[in-house]
Amino acid sequence: MWDYTPIVKDHFLNPRNVGDIPDADAVGEVGSLACGDALKLYLKLDENKDKIVDAKFQTFGCASAIASSSALTEMVKGKTLDEALAVSNQDIADFLGGLPEEKMHCSVMGQEALEVAIFKYRGIEMPQHDSEHDHGPAYPDYEGEIVCKCFGITDAFLKKVIETNGLTTAEQVTNFTKAGGACGGCIPKIKELIAQVLGEATAQTRVRPEKLSNMKKMQLIQEVLERDIRPMLWADGGDLELIDIDGSKVKIAFRKACAGCASSGNTARMVEAKLRDLVAEDIVVEEVSQ
Amino acid sequence: MKEIYLDNNATTKVDEAVFEEMRPYFCELYGNPSSMHFFGGQVQSKVTEARVRVADLLGASPDEIIFTACGTESDNAAIRSALEVFPDRKHIITSRVEHPAVLTQCRNLRQKGYRVTEIGVDGAGRLDLEELKAAVDNDTAIVSLMWANNETGVIFPVEEAAAIAKSKGALFHSDAVQAIGKIPINMAASSIDMLSLSGHKLHAPKGIGVLYLRRGTPFRPFMVGGHQEKSRRAGTENAAAIIALGKACQLAGQHMEAENTTVKAMRDRLQDALMAAIPHARINGGGAERLPNTTSIAFEFVEGEAILLLLSEFGICASSGSACTSGSLEPSHVLRAMGVPFTCAHGSIRFSLSRYTTDAEIDTVIRELPPIIARLRQMSPFGREFLEGQV
Numbered sequence: 001m002w003d004y005t006p007i008v009k010d011h012f013l014n015p016r017n018v019g020d021i022p023d024a025d026a027v028g029e030v031g032s033l034a035c036g037d038a039l040k041l042y043l044k045l046d047e048n049k050d051k052i053v054d055a056k057f058q059t060f061g062c063a064s065a066i067a068s069s070s071a072l073t074e075m076v077k078g079k080t081l082d083e084a085l086a087v088s089n090q091d092i093a094d095f096l097g098g099l100p101e102e103k104m105h106c107s108v109m110g111q112e113a114l115e116v117a118i119f120k121y122r123g124i125e126m127p128q129h130d131s132e133h134d135h136g137p138a139y140p141d142y143e144g145e146i147v148c149k150c151f152g153i154t155d156a157f158l159k160k161v162i163e164t165n166g167l168t169t170a171e172q173v174t175n176f177t178k179a180g181g182a183c184g185g186c187i188p189k190i191k192e193l194i195a196q197v198l199g200e201a202t203a204q205t206r207v208r209p210e211k212l213s214n215m216k217k218m219q220l221i222q223e224v225l226e227r228d229i230r231p232m233l234w235a236d237g238g239d240l241e242l243i244d245i246d247g248s249k250v251k252i253a254f255r256k257a258c259a260g261c262a263s264s265g266n267t268a269r270m271v272e273a274k275l276r277d278l279v280a281e282d283i284v285v286e287e288v289s290q
Numbered sequence: 291m292k293e294i295y296l297d298n299n300a301t302t303k304v305d306e307a308v309f310e311e312m313r314p315y316f317c318e319l320y321g322n323p324s325s326m327h328f329f330g331g332q333v334q335s336k337v338t339e340a341r342v343r344v345a346d347l348l349g350a351s352p353d354e355i356i357f358t359a360c361g362t363e364s365d366n367a368a369i370r371s372a373l374e375v376f377p378d379r380k381h382i383i384t385s386r387v388e389h390p391a392v393l394t395q396c397r398n399l400r401q402k403g404y405r406v407t408e409i410g411v412d413g414a415g416r417l418d419l420e421e422l423k424a425a426v427d428n429d430t431a432i433v434s435l436m437w438a439n440n441e442t443g444v445i446f447p448v449e450e451a452a453a454i455a456k457s458k459g460a461l462f463h464s465d466a467v468q469a470i471g472k473i474p475i476n477m478a479a480s481s482i483d484m485l486s487l488s489g490h491k492l493h494a495p496k497g498i499g500v501l502y503l504r505r506g507t508p509f510r511p512f513m514v515g516g517h518q519e520k521s522r523r524a525g526t527e528n529a530a531a532i533i534a535l536g537k538a539c540q541l542a543g544q545h546m547e548a549e550n551t552t553v554k555a556m557r558d559r560l561q562d563a564l565m566a567a568i569p570h571a572r573i574n575g576g577g578a579e580r581l582p583n584t585t586s587i588a589f590e591f592v593e594g595e596a597i598l599l600l601l602s603e604f605g606i607c608a609s610s611g612s613a614c615t616s617g618s619l620e621p622s623h624v625l626r627a628m629g630v631p632f633t634c635a636h637g638s639i640r641f642s643l644s645r646y647t648t649d650a651e652i653d654t655v656i657r658e659l660p661p662i663i664a665r666l667r668q669m670s671p672f673g674r675e676f677l678e679g680q681v
Contacts, residue, residue: 002595012599018669033672034632036593036621040671058671062595066669150620182620 004063005097011067016074017056024056025049028117030109035151035178037061037106039069041113043076043121052076052084057113064096064103071095072110081118087111088164089176104176108161147189150182155193162197168231170194194235198228208278218245220279225252228278229271233258240271248282250275253289291605294651298491299440299468299584299642300609304534305493311537312495315530323527324518333529340536344500347539348485349476356501356519357532361467361488362391364501365434367512367523368463368484369395372432373404374510375461379431381405383455385417385446386627391486392434392465393623405429414577415444415628422454430460437469437485441624441640442575443584445469452481461507467491471542472549472581483507489531493644494538498531545645553643554582560641560652561585567660574630574638583643588625588634592666597639600662606655609640633672 004012024042031038037060044054055073059066071092076084089107093099099107144156161167161176170190174181180190212220225242233239238258243251252271254264261267264287272285295303321330323337341352348355358364369382369392384396386408393408400406407425410418417435426433433455438445452462463484469475471492477485484507489498503509503522515524564587565571574586589597594610601608620626621635630638641655 012596013603015669029671033591033636036636038671058669060591060670060672061593063599065593066596 002064002100002103004067004100007071007095007097008064008067008099011070011096012063015066015070017054017070017077018058019056020058021054021056026117026121028113028115028120030113030116031061032152033060037065037109039065039109039113041069041072041110041117043117045081050080052079052081061106061109062103064099064106065109067096068092068099068106068110069113072114076114081121084114085118087114089161090165101172101175104165105178108176112157147193148177148179148182148186150185151178153177153179155189158190158193159197162194163201168194168198168234169237170235191235195232198231198235208280212280214247217248217280221245221250221275221283224275224278225271229274233267238267243288248280248284250283250285251288252285254287294604294606294654296641296643296647296651296655297607297609298644298647299443299640301490301496302493302644303646304490304495305538305541307541308494308534308537312530312534315533323529324516336533336536337527337529340532343536343540344487347470347475347543348487348502349478349480350502351505353520354477354502354505356503356522357527357535358499358501358523359497359525359528360499361389361465361486361491362499363512364486364488364499365389365391365463365465366395367501368486369399369432369434370512371484371508371510372461372463373399375508376431379429379460381407381427381429381431383407383409383422383425383430383433383435383460385409385411385435387411387415387439387441387624388434388436389440389465389467392436396434409435411444411627413629415439415442415575415624416578417446417451419447419450419454422451426454426458426460428458430455430458432461432463434463434465437464437466437475438473438581438584439575439624440468441622442578442586442628443468443581443642444575444578445473445580448482449480452483456481468581468584471539471546472583474546477502477504489535489538492538492542494535495531498528498535500535548645550582553645553647556647556649556652557583557585557641557643560643560655561587563656564659567656568663570634571663572634574625574628584640586638586640588630589637589639589663590634591670591672592637592663594637594639596666597637597659597662600666601639601655601659604654604658606658609642610638 021042021044025045026043028041040058042056043052046053055076057069057073059069075087075095089111092107092110144154147153147155147158158177158179162173165176167173167176170180170187173179173190180187230239237256239255240258241253241255243253258264258267268285268287272283275283319333321333323330323334341355344355345352382396382399382404384392396406409421435446435448435451437448448464455462461483464482465486467486467488470487483504485502487500490496509522511522513524518524518527561573568589570590572588574588598608598610625635625638
């Protein structure tokens with residue numbers, strides 16, 4: 001049995017704002033019958049067409065999907081469209097006192113329906129997909145190439161969710177978006193996307209410093225390992241531990257999937273390259289077994 | 291809140307008489323049945339009695355009964371043994387609707403280079419015997435097919451399947467975990483080589499299973515160590531649970547007729563009333579021969595977890611083939627193999643009854659479920675055109 005919070009249970013058993021708004025100003029529809037959950041969100045605006053005065057939903061899905069939809073409608077009522085756009089999927093989960101990790105995709109679905117409704121209302125172009133696969137894309141208004149064919153989820157959508165939620169593993173991406181949760185064929189691609197997002201996040205901010213004291217060097221080595229390197233290994237189920245720093249010599253031990261991995265030598269070279277790139281050119285990485 | 295327990299294919303209540311039978315073997319008669327002294331010897335004789343009782347339920351001889359820790363262990367042991375017995379045969383046959391205890395193991399073996407054929411089923415969940423005939427060859431080490439399906443209750447023609455397997459010299463194993471105690475089984479008149487049983491599905495405690503091994507069938511043990519179970523399954527006997535299982539098998543034999551009359555009548559009444567009260571529903575496997583205690587009903591345009599949690603508000607315990615309940619994201623592999631449309635696979639609910647089920651409990655489900663389905667359908671963005679005026 002899922003460990004739902006009392007707030008989730010309340011919003012499931014007594015959902016607020018169920019139904020449709022016939023003269024709604026904005027409507028957002030995501031998900032499908034085949035996917036196992038779907039949400040249609042209706043928004044009514046005030047006479048200035050700026051503030052949300054009413055919100056209703058229709059949802060097909062599990063308890064947390066219904067609770068997330070109910071929470072979403074309660075959260076956006078009274079907000080301006082810009083304020084509503086600032087609502088993140090984490091805000092929905094927080095409103096509910098948290099969701100089980102495996103159910104985070106329900107909050108993502110809510111946020112997405114909201115975004116689709118508002119973008120459509122504002123006439124922002126969102127290219128449509130041809131539905132080539134089984135059951136149509138889950139987020140039809142999200143541009144990009146379909147990565148997860150089972151649930152119809154695009155790379156652009158995945159990158160957005162990875163970025164906004166700081167996801168580092170394929171399993172987390174599945175929990176948040178369902179992508180990769182059926183046949184699993186797209187998991188390598190999801191890992192690539194995680195690496196891309198992490199790479200982009202780091203590339204923007206890092207330049208190698210000109211000169212470093214020993215103390216600063218050690219700090220920076222640790223920082224790069226934590227922020228840049230370990231998350232990349234996590235994406236493949238691996239990890240490493242910093243054993244020692246002796247001048248420019250960095251001793252590391254591989255953990256989890258990296259430990260005993262045939263290509264750990266290559267991984268060590270990758271770590272070295274990254275440290276040379278971001279800390280100092282003379283860094284030597286040595287793999288120890290501890 | 292008193293539970294209305296209709297999830298007996300998941301696990302069952304331990305019969306009070308079964309519990310009484312095992313109770314002395316924890317704090318008082320705790321001896322090791324393998325010991326030479328009188329204190330272990332008295333446990334040994336109860337283990338022997340239990341072995342006879344299990345054998346009687348199966349129409350087997352006591353020496354064909356190997357006690358294990360669970361149905362999954364029995365399944366794993368049977369398949370691995372066959373592969374060791376026939377090192378030159380590299381082909382395994384199973385079905386697409388097997389329990390993970392068999393299916394996951396076969397798929398893992400595929401990674402290790404074995405050829406695995408998964409036989410399909412038709413829309414009613416019936417095994418395709420022609421496909422099996424075409425698949426068995428001289429490279430086949432083992433055919434493993436369940437006796438009855440845990441989700442739908444559909445019964446497979448295991449005797450015919452066993453004959454097909456044996457025509458090419460392959461061993462035949464059946465995961466009979468759901469069938470034993472619910473329908474009569476007579477191994478004396480069967481050609482099945484190996485059979486798995488799980489205690490907690492027939493009112494014995496969890497943590498005890500049996501591998502039936504036909505006399506003369508070549509076997510390599512899965513667990514090695516001591517000489518227990520004639521060196522076919524090492525490890526100190528779980529004496530209390532074995533004794534409990536013996537009692538549970540004795541009781542299952544006594545209740546077999548009621549299972550197929552009283553329990554079946556309640557199951558039929560439940561499904562007939564629900565089908566009459568709820569439009570756009572279908573019985574998964576309704577067209578096939580099924581266990582007397584099981585019915586799996588698909589409700590279109592609603593999702594299973596939501597149904598289960600609303601039923602739970604009334605104390606009603608059932609299970610679902612839906613994705614959301616299991617933590618996986620796809621509806622059950624059984625329903626997908628049967629080609630159940632996605633529109634209803636997500637909304638399938640399994641009710642599995644037992645001899646403890648009462649008419650009053652069935653009445654409660656018949657009263658409470660239709661409004662739950664109607665309520666969820668009203669909330670759903672789908673199917674309104676079909677359901678207009680009906681919910």
